[in-house]
Amino acid sequence: MTGRFLRKSRWVFPFLLAAVVALAPGCAITNGDGNSSGGSFTVAYVPGVTKNPYFSTIKRAMDSVAEANDITVDYQGTPNFDPTEQTNVLNAVLAQKPDLLILAPTDPVALRAPVERFLAADIPVILIDGNLENEDGIISTIQSDQEAGGRLAGERMAELTDGKGTVAVINIVSGVPSLDARVEGFTNALQDAAPDIELAPVQNAGGNPSQSQDTTRSLMVAYPDLAGVFGVTEVNAEGAAAAFKAAGKDIPIAAYDATPLEVSYLEEGQIDFLVAQNAKRIGELAMQFAVDYLNGDEDSVERHVVLDTVGVDLENIEQPEIAEVLYGPAIN
């Protein structure tokens, strides 16, 4: 009896599966994970990557401004920092015809083509966290001063190392302008403040903390006088901190970003200095400009905003203005 049922239903099963998957969106929209609903305008937000504390903190800040102004936020992205994947997401977002796009571009050249399609469809675009080589038609860009942030870290590293030994820089991949700016700022400031320090060649460890962990272990072997490590992103910092912790070494780490994990490493003493970007302010400004523009108040939209980064260490972490710039947890 069951046998015959199963035999008959084998044809139907894949169709049923397909139908359920296709119709599920209808149900999912009402749950709206991460997408607030209701509202007169829709603003699409496409981050560099999903599941990331920095971009998620920006989103939460956007959400609070959006809710106060009756705006729906549509949050779509990819888990990989990849221009092709981001382009595919943008093409799909374009089909929904949002009223405005806030984009954190993953490449200064490659993302111009999809952005142009939005501009051609009369959808205004705001850029955050990265620049495009060609920014014609963009209504606003909001960036952190990456070079200054790197310099902050470099100056602190000179103090932490007493100006002696070898310092290593761990990055995820070379060629990303905002990351390269951090490295440059760090290197220049460190060499100015501590000319006797040896700088090891920059390590490109990849996007996974465990890769940075492996790289740090190798660095400890390659440089017995390793006196400090600069983590260009939170991924690198988290990996380096884990490696030092496992080896029982207390080598100073200066790192970019202030994710919950980095903050706990700071409190444990593994990381000595964090350069926090003002993610909350970036999100608030971006959404505020969006609101102003959509309501016809174009004069209130600033064309170029560059925000300062904030140095965080054990001395100032308790202060309320510092707590403002620490990142919240990642959302999907």
Added chain:
Amino acid sequence: MTPASTPDATQQGPVVAESVDTPTQTNSAGTEASEGKRNLGKFIEDNGSVWTAGVLLVIVVGFAVSTPNFFTQQGWQAVSVSATLILLLAIGQTFVIVSGGIDLSVGGVLGFAGMMSALVMSKLLTSGMSQTTIMLIGLVVALTVGMVVGAVNGLISTRFSLIPFIVTLGTLGICQGGTQLANGGQEISNIPLDLLIWGNKVILDGWLAVPVAVTAGVAAIAWISLSKTRFGRRTHAIGSNAQAAQRTGINVSRHLVVVYMVSGLFAGLAGFIAMAQLGVATVTAGQNTELAAIAAVVIGGTSLVGGRGSVAGTVLGALIVAVLETGLVIARVNSAWQLIAVGAILIGALLADQQRLRAARTAR
């Protein structure tokens, strides 16, 4: 018991009826039903793609009904363009899987071919050659790089009898490293401007993107090659039973080298198109695309053990994945559901494929 497979026995009805009365009457009715079932089974086995097409249709209709803005020109653009790179990789992969192997290096080849092509083109930009000539040279470079890596894959796995899974995993890493070294880890954006224009050009009043047209044309050629030519038949034969194929006189090693070169060729073309669409050869191009390509092939009905498969199925499989992913974004659904949806469809496709085979076999 007997009727389904021995219709002759029931036709001798009068003779048999004396000893088995009632069963004969039920048997004749049962025979017609099983006859019909047999025909349906054979039809579906011969036309497995019909099945996949049906699933695609259900998904498309489902989204069209539940998601505003999906069934629009831009929705089609988003689906078709996002399908091109994975489909190109999947077509090459179909040849390899049908022959009984697998090619994990395709994502690495995509990136490496794109980077080498851009490297050559950027050097030629100051040479005074026309943009069109430079672009053609770039295309040739990308295809050649792909074929060379494919040849390496084929030669190493056949000469040394190594499992393709491991060999291509190795060349994947080598290509990824090569992509980083080619320009010191930096991306190359110094390529002919016309290439970016062509990569994003849309013809037919906004309905057909040039990369989609190219992919469609190439897919048609591949379909003819795999299903209608001697090369395609031999590929199937080798995948079914390599030793038997060898005994019929097919030079299996040489054929396999060519098959891997075909896969590399498609990956090289994908690398060129990816670069054209972005206007820059990036260091991370093609990363993580291998599994998506294999998923498209399997969803399309090609068997992973070899000997059975079609390019038509792969096209449908890639479209199913593209429609799912794009549709879910347009429907403003959390991106985690895309992963779940594709995984579910993959399992469903494997199940359906298995049942289809079983039905066809028992219906005989």
